[in-house]
Amino acid sequence: MSKKHPKMVVPAERNKVPKSSTSDAPPATVRKGLESLFASVTEPGDTFIFRIFIAMLLFADVILSKxxxxVIPYTEIDFSTYMQQVECFLxxxxxxxxxxxDTGPVVYPAGHIWFYSLMHHLTxxxxxxxxxxxxxxxxxxxxxxIVFETFRVSNRASPFTIVFMTCLSYRLHSIFMLRLFNDCVAMLFCNIAIYLMVIGGRRxxxxxxAIFYSLGVGVKMNVLLFAPAIALLVFIQHGFVTLMISGILAGTVQLILGFPFLTTYPIDYLTSAFNFGRVFLYKWTVNWKCVPEDLFLDxxxxLSLLALHLFVLLFFATFVWFRKYGGLFHLLFQSKNVQIAKQDIxxxxYSCNFIGVAFSRSLHYQFYSWYYHGIHFLILTGKTSIESSSKTLDLLGFILRPVFCFxxxxxxxxxxxxxxxSKLLHFVHFVVLISLLFPAKQPKVKKS
Structure with a gap:
């Protein structure tokens, strides 16, 4: 009987690795890498990536702005008038x-005069x-x-958000560099104040x-649209004493800025610089060309717009802004101070300022700078509970948000x-306002 020899194993077969383990590994690694890169660009959280994007964007923006x-001619609107007003002061x-x-008397607080006195000297x-x-x-x-660093600190905006804002901002570039409006200076001071409030920490x-915020108000009063939210946030997080000290500091800044006028013709200064009853020209309105001129001037x-503004503001303060912290009244009447999350601040x-702009009795083209960053932040980062209910709606929201920005x-x-x-502008404002009422569900902060 012949012996059965064991089958020889070929070395190549012995060391053979299953086909699937080698062929699938590189694509899986690449896919995960791409997903990770996409997430780092479209989602907040990676400080290093965010700061790289900020640096690259600002460098490119400097070149494009230059x-x-x-290339584009300067457009004279108000700058020559600013210089004439400053010459009267000097x-x-x-x-x-x-x-x-040429366009009339000065209608801005004294910070406007001081800044353009500096511009008068430098130019x-x-x-x-x-x-x-x-x-x-x-x-x-x-x-x-300042704005992009505020976004990074809030941990709510992604690099995609700031890229989109920068690429879309032709009108903003025009307001700053082709018109030289005082709105730009006021918003710089205001955005510094917002950044300091968001980073929090020491008093x-x-x-x-408070000082920077008052400097902004001292240049142009539109910055006051942030005041209700600022007052509530300071009181809730730091208490009445801190709110009073902040108010005194802000008031002191106004006294210093207005000193030459308050010590000579105080009534004329206060009624001119802080005139809330100014009549705007129908010719320049961006938001109310959809109504007749006689109604626009009525x-x-x-007063109806003011009433709506106050009602919506009160509604948001009471039922929306502090919902996850137990509500406004709980926060106002409890003994302990509560820390509000940076992204919520x-x-x-931004929503407080947006509400004021949405119900404004007139918006001129330079007023876009008042809420450019704020409304884009609200549109691009404010996911609603409806979107969170399914992946399809989430994808639809991701697509529609840039459409609303456009x-x-x-x-x-x-x-x-x-x-x-004008009607389209009101429609976009309405959609943003409604979306703020239905934010994606967030874990509630335990009541203290």
């Missing part, structure tokens, strides 16, 4: 009703327009840096925020404004 200044005039230019009485544009380029880049940061219409501040930009770049552009 090209913009060199020549010794202290009666605010007599400080005027040889306003003759060196290009130098002035480069100064506003610096202001623009500083403003962008001196809050007091410094005082009853103005930013959302509350629609907003179209409204502000339509000149002159039309019936359709």
């Amino acid at each position: 090209i913009l200044i060199d 020549n010794g005039e202290r009666n605010y009703t007599r400080i005027e230019g 040889e009485k306003g003759k060196l327009i290009v130098d002035g544009q480069h100064i506003f380029l610096i202001i623009y880049i500083l403003n962008q840096l 001196w940061k809050l007091y410094l925020a 005082r009853k219409f103005h 930013l959302m509350i501040l 629609a907003l930009e179209c409204c502000w770049n339509t000149y002159p404004a039309t019936d359709f552009s």
Whole structure:
């Protein structure tokens, strides 16, 4: 009987690795790498990636802004009037009703006069327009840096958000570098104050925020639209004493800025610089070309908008902003201070300002700078509970958010404004307002 020899094993077969383990590994690794990269760009959380994006964007923005200044002609609107007003002041005039230019008397607080006095000196009485544009380029880049760093600290915005904002901001570039409006300066001070409030920490940061906020108000009063949210946040997080000290600091800044006018013609200064009853021209309105001019100028219409503004503001303060902290009344009447999350602070501040803009009795083109970053932040980062209910709706929301941003930009770049552009602007505002009422569910903070 013949012996059965064991089958020889070929070395190649012995060392053979299953096909699937080698062929699938590289694609899986690549896929995971791409997913990780996509997540780092479209989701908040990676500080290193975010700061790289900020640095690259600002560098590119400086170059593009320089090209913009060199290629697109400067448009004279108010800058020459600012210079004429400053000359009246520098020549010794202290009666605010007599400080005027081609477009009329000065209607801004004293911070406006002080800043444009500096511009008057740096641009040889306003003759060196290009130098002035480069100064506003610096202001623009500083403003962008502060806002983007605030977004990073809030841990709510992604690098995609700041890329999208920068690429979409032709009108914002125009307001800063082709028009030299005082809105730009006011918003720089305001955004510094917002950043200091968001990073929190020691009380001196809050007091410094009060000073910068008051400097913003001292240049233009639109910054007051943030005031209700600021007051509530300071009181809830730090108490009544801190709120009072902050208020005293802010008031002191106003006294210092207005000192030359308050000590000579105080009534004229206060009634001119802080005039809440100014009448705007229908020609320049961006948001109300959808109504007849006689209605636009009607005082009853103005009072109706003010009433709506106050009602919506009160509703948000009571039922929306502090919902996950137990509600406004719980926070107001408890003995302990509560720390509000950084992303919630930013959302509350931006939505407070947005509500004021949405119910404004007139918006001019430069007013876009009042809420440009805020409304894009609310649109691009404010996921609703409806979107969170399914992946399909989440994807749809991801697609629609940039669409609403484009629609907003179209409204502000339509000149002159039309019936359709005004209606579209109100529609976008309405959608943003409604979306703020239904945020994605977040874990509630335990009541103390």
